[in-house]
Amino acid sequence: MWRLLSLFWVYLAQYLKARMAYRYDFLVQGLTDVVWQLVNLVFILVVFTHVPTLGGWSRDEILFIYGYFLVPYGIFACLFNLWDFQERYILRGEIDRVLTRPIHSLAQVCLENLDPEALFGVVTGLIIMGYAGYRLGLDLTWYDPLVFLLLVVGSVLVYAGIYVAIAAIGFFADAKTGIAPMVWNLQNYGRYPVDIYNRLIRIVLTWILPFAYVGLYPSSYFLGRETYYVYAAATPVVGAVVFALGLWAWNAGVRRYRGVGS
Amino acid sequence: MRSPERNPWWWCRPAAGLARMWTALRPYVEWVRLRFLLMLAYRVNYYSGIAVYTINIGAYYFLWKALYQGETTLGGLTATQMTTYVAVAWMARSFYFNNVDREMAQEIREGRVAVELIRPYNYLVVKAMQALGEGLFRLCFFSVPGMVLVSFLLPVDLPESPHTWGLFALSLLLSFVINTQLNLLTGLMAFFLLNNEGLMYAKRVVVDLFSGLILPLSLFPEWARAILVLLPFQAISYLPTMIVTGAWTTAQIEQALLVQLVWSLLLVVPIRALWVLARRKLVVQGG
Numbered sequence: 136m137w138r139l140l141s142l143f144w145v146y147l148a149q150y151l152k153a154r155m156a157y158r159y160d161f162l163v164q165g166l167t168d169v170v171w172q173l174v175n176l177v178f179i180l181v182v183f184t185h186v187p188t189l190g191g192w193s194r195d196e197i198l199f200i201y202g203y204f205l206v207p208y209g210i211f212a213c214l215f216n217l218w219d220f221q222e223r224y225i226l227r228g229e230i231d232r233v234l235t236r237p238i239h240s241l242a243q244v245c246l247e248n249l250d251p252e253a254l255f256g257v258v259t260g261l262i263i264m265g266y267a268g269y270r271l272g273l274d275l276t277w278y279d280p281l282v283f284l285l286l287v288v289g290s291v292l293v294y295a296g297i298y299v300a301i302a303a304i305g306f307f308a309d310a311k312t313g314i315a316p317m318v319w320n321l322q323n324y325g326r327y328p329v330d331i332y333n334r335l336i337r338i339v340l341t342w343i344l345p346f347a348y349v350g351l352y353p354s355s356y357f358l359g360r361e362t363y364y365v366y367a368a369a370t371p372v373v374g375a376v377v378f379a380l381g382l383w384a385w386n387a388g389v390r391r392y393r394g395v396g397s
Numbered sequence: 398m399r400s401p402e403r404n405p406w407w408w409c410r411p412a413a414g415l416a417r418m419w420t421a422l423r424p425y426v427e428w429v430r431l432r433f434l435l436m437l438a439y440r441v442n443y444y445s446g447i448a449v450y451t452i453n454i455g456a457y458y459f460l461w462k463a464l465y466q467g468e469t470t471l472g473g474l475t476a477t478q479m480t481t482y483v484a485v486a487w488m489a490r491s492f493y494f495n496n497v498d499r500e501m502a503q504e505i506r507e508g509r510v511a512v513e514l515i516r517p518y519n520y521l522v523v524k525a526m527q528a529l530g531e532g533l534f535r536l537c538f539f540s541v542p543g544m545v546l547v548s549f550l551l552p553v554d555l556p557e558s559p560h561t562w563g564l565f566a567l568s569l570l571l572s573f574v575i576n577t578q579l580n581l582l583t584g585l586m587a588f589f590l591l592n593n594e595g596l597m598y599a600k601r602v603v604v605d606l607f608s609g610l611i612l613p614l615s616l617f618p619e620w621a622r623a624i625l626v627l628l629p630f631q632a633i634s635y636l637p638t639m640i641v642t643g644a645w646t647t648a649q650i651e652q653a654l655l656v657q658l659v660w661s662l663l664l665v666v667p668i669r670a671l672w673v674l675a676r677r678k679l680v681v682q683g684g
Contacts, residue, residue: 160594163595164595166595167594167595167598167602170598170599174605174611177606177612178611178612181612181616182612182616184618185464185471185472186464186467186468186471189463190466312445313445313446313448314445316445317448317449317452320449320453321452323456331460331462
């Protein structure tokens with residue numbers, strides 16, 4: 136674990152050195168993410184000038200959930216930048232090089248693709264949470280920051296598990312499957328209260344592709360929504376289980392991998 | 398004797414003018430066909446696209462359903478009209494949306510644009526025609542089946558009169574023209590900027606928000622609406638979609654079509670200007 140952490144710093148420093156040669160690009164990349172997050176924010180702000188509540192949730196509560204939603208996503212997107220894994224590593228055969236490296240292949244792939252620009256989203260998320268929390272007059276106890284960290288780690292693991300499993304499909308399929316964009320769009324369901332969806336979608340978001348654990352459920356703990364406390368408490372466990380499944384799929388893929396010639 | 402084509406007043410006679418325009422555009426129609434066939438060859442990519450759009454439409458459907466609790470209308474639309482708005486707006490997006498700006502930026506960066514410039518056609522018209530081929534492909538294999546799928550899943554209320562559909566078709570065509578013109582403009586900026594990735598992305602997000610795709614313009618606060626009606630973006634999504642929802646009177650529809658027509662003509666000016674400047678400025682290295 137310590138070795139991974141030191142490697143992480145080395146790769147990060149290397150990445151930043153390369154990136155700072157093109158500072159403008161770095162800034163643009165970071166800002167484009169922020170712009171997209173602002174669009175969603177505008178949606179919430181505008182809609183709530185017309186209605187008092189969204190399925191029994193106030194504007195500031197919805198904002199708080201959205202703010203929380205951005206934090207684990209930013210951390211996940213920085214660490215697990217696997218979007219074009221299949222194309223780069225399987226179809227072009229770069230995975231062969233990765234498999235000869237002394238650390239776990241998933242760790243190696245993630246380290247090579249660190250995306251620190253995504254961390255801009257964490258900052259936006261914290262600002263939105265801070266604003267909404269202040270307006271709601273939430274009081275924090277001394278252990279709440281620790282709970283927050285624990286829940287965020289759980290949410291990051293949920294994302295990581297799902298997308299690692301999807302990347303692992305790349306070991307089995309010959310061509311692009313188009314599953315990742317579908318799941319990416321589905322995850323946006325997690326930033327609103329699940330009680331607005333129908334039963335089927337609620338079940339999917341809680342048990343199958345558990346995106347309710349990256350936004351709504353953990354935020355419920357801070358918002359004092361006691362109906363969801365059990366789910367909030369389960370977030371780290373769900374994260375651990377989903378990540379274990381993702382890792383298992385990845386390892387199965389690596390075992391099955393036979394190369395793509397030349 | 399002067400041939401009729403040389404008559405400087407040809408544009409005063411609409412029939413002759415149209416015939417002349419057709420003769421000029423005729424060879425370009427081939428580009429529409431070619432792009433359509435190219436898309437047909439890679440159609441598998443599009444099945445997941447339909448799913449993505451359905452997921453997005455579903456997300457907004459549930460959001461609006463919850464928002465309408467205790468309200469009869471929001472921004473002049475009933476709940477059913479809003480569901481129709483969301484579904485039609487997204488499915489129309491798959492028709493007018495294209496990546497012409499991205500393609501142009503790539504061709505300019507890689508210097509391939511030099512070859513395009515010496516060919517005996519107008520590069521920008523070719524790009525627009527390719528976009529049309531792509532749009533028509535998505536209309537046939539994406540928007541229409543997607544709309545059928547969505548109308549089974551969600552309570553949408555589509556108009557029955559062919560007249561409304563005709564007006565919508567005209568409006569949609571104009572929204573394609575305006576969106577493509579904006580794409581040509583951002584694409585042309587690649588001649589002047591070393592990296593226009595950020596600009597293209599910003600344009601995409603701005604179009605999604607200010608065109609009314611995510612939020613109908615009638616919901617925006619008064620001051621924002623006053624600005625947005627002066628911009629071309631509303632002509633891309635809000636105006637055509639409102640025609641289908643049935644929330645508008647005939648006079649409003651006619652005005653919307655007029656606004657679209659004016660924008661599609663106005664936007665020709667900056668495109669021509671940038672095009673002239675760009676050709677003067679172009680430096681191709683090596684090759």
